[in-house]
Amino acid sequence: MNIHTSARPSPVLRVEGLSKQFEMHHLNRTLHAFENIGFELGEGEFILLKGENGAGKSTLLRTLYRTYLPRAGHAYYYGREGMIDLAAAADVDIAVLRRQEIGFVTQFLNARPRVAAEELVSEPLRLAGMPRSEALAQARHWLQSFGVKPQLWPAYPSTFSGGEQQKVNLARALILPQRLLLLDEPTASLDGAARRALVERLAELKASGVAMIGVFHHPEDVAGLIDREIQLETTRVLDEADHVAQ
Ligand SMILES: Nc1ncnc2c1ncn2[C@@H]1O[C@H](COP(=O)(O)OP(=O)(O)O)[C@@H](O)[C@H]1O
Ligand SMILES: [Mg+2]
Structure with missing residues (x-):
């Protein structure tokens, strides 16, 4: 490999003609x-997703994570095991990718009852085969860096404030480098110090080759990371007549 080449980084995601619509049966709309969304995202690249409320940003990220099936188009993902179309892949393949390669980060923690914060955060590392004590040490490092007080580390996040839960969530979501990260407003309502810790971690992940696409409540936070921007236009509601005329 010629390290002086200015060629584009190897692709992680190539999206072509991706479309998603919701049928509002009760309104017949x-x-x-x-x-028809299309873009390419390479290793270590960062795409900022923009658009007004309701423009479809979260829906696009959820479609890439395959929470939703698209109506049309392709989302070719170049994974460790080869290329797979996220728009058509089997659910079992999607489940494996979600465990090992594709992360989704929101502002919300999926707190489980009677699981300590440090256990929750260390879990991705333990599932990847890291010994428990080492995984816990790393979990504490990230809890510290996102500003969760040490006395909370062994406590249950279901009792935490919204901001504290958000920090636990970020520590867990970002502890294990993924190949592709989908970020849906992870900084909304975080304090300044935690936002800086998050941006620092994202910069580190980007430098290590993680590809990212995300929506940010404070896009100025991530200005230094952005390679490209995608602007989504606001949703059109079609009534039945338009629909038939298509
Ligand atoms: N599960 C759903 N069923 C029906 N409509 C939805 C669903 N999810 C989102 N929408 C609609 O799709 C549009 C895009 O929503 P969303 O992707 O959340 O926008 P954004 O994240 O850009 O604010 C909105 O009009 C929203 O009401
Ligand atoms: Mg949204």
């Missing part, structure tokens, strides 16, 4: 969340 079709809502186009997004239409």
Whole structure:
């Protein structure tokens, strides 16, 4: 490999003609969340997703994570095991990718009852085969760096404040470098110090080759990371007549 080449980084995701609509049966209407989206995302690249409320940003990220199936188009993902179309892959393959390669980061923690914060955060490392004590040490490092007080580390996050839960969530979501990270407003309502810790971690992940696409409540936070921007246009609601005329 020639390290002086200025060629594009190897692709992680190539999206073509991706469209998603919601059928609002009770209204006999079709809502186009997004239409004909295409972009390419390479190793270590960062795409900022923009658009007004309701423009379809979260829906696009959820479609890439395959919470939703698209109506049309492709999302070719170049994984460790080869290329797979996220728009058509089997659920079992998606489940494996979610465990090992594709992360989704929101502002919300999926707190489980009677699981300590440090256990929750260390879990991805333990599932990846790291010994428990080492995984716990790393979990504490990240809890510390996102500003969760040490007395909370062995406590249950279900009792934490919203901001504290968000920090635990970020520590867990970012502890294990993924190949592709989908970020849906992870900084909304975080304090300044935690936002800086998050941006620092994202910069480190980007430098290590993680590809990222995300929506940010404070886009100025991540200005230094952005390679490209995608602007989503606001949703059109089609009534039945339009729909038939298509
Ligand atoms: N599960 C759903 N069923 C029906 N409509 C939805 C669903 N999810 C989102 N929408 C609609 O799709 C549009 C895009 O929503 P969303 O992707 O959340 O926007 P954004 O994240 O850009 O604010 C909105 O009009 C929203 O009401
Ligand atoms: Mg959203």
